[in-house]
Amino acid sequence: MKIACVQMDIIFGEPEQNYQQVINYLTEAAANGAETIVLPEMWNTGYALTELGTLADSTNQTVELLKSFAKEHAVNIVGGSVSTQKNNGFYNTMYVVNKNGELVLEYDKAHRFGLMDEHIHLEEGDTLGTFKLDGTVYGGVICYDIRFPEWIRAQALNGAKLIFVSAEWPEARIDHWRILLQARAIENQCFIVAVNRVGSDPKNVFGGSTMVIAPWGEVRLDMQKDEGVGYVEINLDEVEEVRKRIPVFDDRREKLYEKFSKSINEVL
Numbered sequence: 029m030k031i032a033c034v035q036m037d038i039i040f041g042e043p044e045q046n047y048q049q050v051i052n053y054l055t056e057a058a059a060n061g062a063e064t065i066v067l068p069e070m071w072n073t074g075y076a077l078t079e080l081g082t083l084a085d086s087t088n089q090t091v092e093l094l095k096s097f098a099k100e101h102a103v104n105i106v107g108g109s110v111s112t113q114k115n116n117g118f119y120n121t122m123y124v125v126n127k128n129g130e131l132v133l134e135y136d137k138a139h140r141f142g143l144m145d146e147h148i149h150l151e152e153g154d155t156l157g158t159f160k161l162d163g164t165v166y167g168g169v170i171c172y173d174i175r176f177p178e179w180i181r182a183q184a185l186n187g188a189k190l191i192f193v194s195a196e197w198p199e200a201r202i203d204h205w206r207i208l209l210q211a212r213a214i215e216n217q218c219f220i221v222a223v224n225r226v227g228s229d230p231k232n233v234f235g236g237s238t239m240v241i242a243p244w245g246e247v248r249l250d251m252q253k254d255e256g257v258g259y260v261e262i263n264l265d266e267v268e269e270v271r272k273r274i275p276v277f278d279d280r281r282e283k284l285y286e287k288f289s290k291s292i293n294e295v296l
């Protein structure tokens with residue numbers, strides 16, 4: 029599978045300009061033969077959280093754009109995430125569409141990031157971001173979610189061989205981003221395709237470092253601070269090879285883990 033990672037800048041609080049930027053990047057990636065294109069987090073508005081009442085997508089604009097582009101160009105799109113308004117609240121929502129133009133995932137970020145005020149302005153999601161493309165199971169998570177190993181493990185246990193991460197991760201903690209992503213790939217013996225933004229907003233400078241990591245932990249793509257589209261070819265058979273080499277999933281002791289997580293709760 030040829031994957032294209034869009035490491036873009038996001039224009040703060042300007043959805044129409046960001047939609048146009050994304051169309052340009054999708055067009056470039058499709059013209060270069062990408063089969064799956066991945067976008068960063070909150071690419072429609074950036075973290076303009078106090079203005080979501082007028083800026084968030086409340087009309088399905090994003091889904092319609094992604095569906096029609098995917099169908100016309102026969103590409104899968106992991107549409108990063110956008111700010112959405114639904115059920116009387118605002119969400120940080122990841123959409124994935126397949127190459128037939130069908131929506132196969134709508135995932136609301138499960139873990140809200142307090143340092144960027146998400147807990148004040150956004151609702152939290154309660155569903156697991158697994159989905160299928162051509163019969164294979166994938167996972168999708170958003171930024172801060174990667175700090176929760178049990179959340180990524182849940183995806184692997186539900187069959188995900190590759191987990192997509194969309195982010196607006198600040199440069200100040202980019203060493204955490206790199207190490208956490210590599211750890212999540214190694215411990216779950218899966219591919220991680222993680223797309224971060226570059227540029228800055230009124231409060232943060234973002235760290236780029238979009239990466240593709242193989243199930244054995246090797247970094248196959250590292251975009252550092254380059255703005256634009258990065259490409260990588262991956263073969264999902266590597267997942268089974270690594271899982272045979274060290275059979276972590278067979279050696280897990282679920283009941284033991286449950287026993288001690290209960291004990292800790294009882295003590296507290």
Ligand SMILES: O=C(O)CCC(=O)C(=O)O
Nearest residue numbers: 141171172196197198201
């Ligand atoms: O966990 C972090 O350090 C960054 C998380 C973040 O920026 C986010 O979830 O938007």
